[in-house]
Amino acid sequence: MNATTDALPTVDPLDLDAMAEARARWETRAKPPGSLGRLEGIAVQLAGITGQCPPSAPNRPAVAVFAADHGVVASGASAWPVEITVAMAQTMAAGSAAVNAFARSIGAPTVVVDVGIATPYEPSEGIRLHRVRPGTADLSTGPAMSRDEAAAAVAVGSTIAAELVDDGHDCLIGGEMGIGNTTAAAAVIGAITGGDASAVTGAGAGVPAGGIDHKRSLVAAALERARHIDEPMALLAEVGGLEIAALAGYYIEAAHRRVPFVIDGVIALAALCAAENLVPGVADRAIAGHRSGEPAATVALDHLGLVPLLDLDLRLGEGTGACLAQPLLAAAARALAEMADLPEG
Numbered sequence: 001m002n003a004t005t006d007a008l009p010t011v012d013p014l015d016l017d018a019m020a021e022a023r024a025r026w027e028t029r030a031k032p033p034g035s036l037g038r039l040e041g042i043a044v045q046l047a048g049i050t051g052q053c054p055p056s057a058p059n060r061p062a063v064a065v066f067a068a069d070h071g072v073v074a075s076g077a078s079a080w081p082v083e084i085t086v087a088m089a090q091t092m093a094a095g096s097a098a099v100n101a102f103a104r105s106i107g108a109p110t111v112v113v114d115v116g117i118a119t120p121y122e123p124s125e126g127i128r129l130h131r132v133r134p135g136t137a138d139l140s141t142g143p144a145m146s147r148d149e150a151a152a153a154v155a156v157g158s159t160i161a162a163e164l165v166d167d168g169h170d171c172l173i174g175g176e177m178g179i180g181n182t183t184a185a186a187a188v189i190g191a192i193t194g195g196d197a198s199a200v201t202g203a204g205a206g207v208p209a210g211g212i213d214h215k216r217s218l219v220a221a222a223l224e225r226a227r228h229i230d231e232p233m234a235l236l237a238e239v240g241g242l243e244i245a246a247l248a249g250y251y252i253e254a255a256h257r258r259v260p261f262v263i264d265g266v267i268a269l270a271a272l273c274a275a276e277n278l279v280p281g282v283a284d285r286a287i288a289g290h291r292s293g294e295p296a297a298t299v300a301l302d303h304l305g306l307v308p309l310l311d312l313d314l315r316l317g318e319g320t321g322a323c324l325a326q327p328l329l330a331a332a333a334r335a336l337a338e339m340a341d342l343p344e345g
Helices: 018-029 038-050 071-075 083-093 098-105 147-166 181-193 211-226 231-238 242-258 266-278 296-304 319-337
Strands: 060-069 110-116 127-129 171-177 262-263 286-287
Touching: 018 038, 038 071, 038 319, 060 083, 060 147, 060 242, 060 319, 071 127, 071 211, 083 110, 083 171, 098 110, 098 211, 098 319, 110 242, 127 242, 147 171, 147 231, 147 242, 171 242, 171 266, 171 286, 171 319, 181 211, 181 231, 181 266, 181 296, 211 231, 231 242, 231 266, 242 262, 242 319, 262 319, 266 296, 286 296
Parallel strands: 060 110, 060 171, 110 127, 171 262, 262 286
Antiparallel strands: none
């Protein structure tokens, strides 16, 4: 066994006893049965994740944004140039992106991680340098990266999650930045779910010059190769992205540590599909923050059996939708813990 590529953390099943206790507790709260709707289910899931009933309200969230580039942009996958990736990473590091504003609204720090930015830039105090390689290769013509590189990116995400949990953060949110990454996300989701290119390919941040049909053809070429690959890490290497792999590792570590984590949009869902493929059981501990407008997001949500908390027509990524959903976790946990018993009589 290669420790770099194969030593992934284990993930325990949800604590069914704590979940049963949480369901029973809801039945004795001062309200009509089921009247808090899906919030009741969130609190039950939090009990299962943490093994506590009532679960503590997650009040120290943290956001990690992983940035990387994609070689498929050279084949016309995006309307935007690769230089936008580093520019946006620097904007996030300066605290001036949408995700920073949303993270501040929930009291969360934002950590920006370069796991594969291709454009050279001056080192910045606000960007953590964990670059595995300067962007992937073109996934429409061959493997995006080697298996060892995919595993190294997974390890980066795991390391960041472990550091945040060790620092006392009790809810993790993952974000991403990478021009061309909706193409990689479509390929990952299509490969894992069996969806074809037409079902998983959307416009992303803007329809490229070649049009949506050209983007679908790039995804289709990747899926044709991927359908012959069964091994999860090799599949991620074939059609994935460095930030997708890092997010997968981030989620695996959070699940291993029994810390709640909130999933963002289509890129994050691709990472969760990859994480579940690598370590079954991760998705049971995930909370879907919102439904992205990208078609692959709904394909992934259905595949994973997740129902998102919000549907706001968001398609920015960065972790924005997950930040907006996070307060619902705290509200659900506090309600289960703090509501009075039903009056007698």
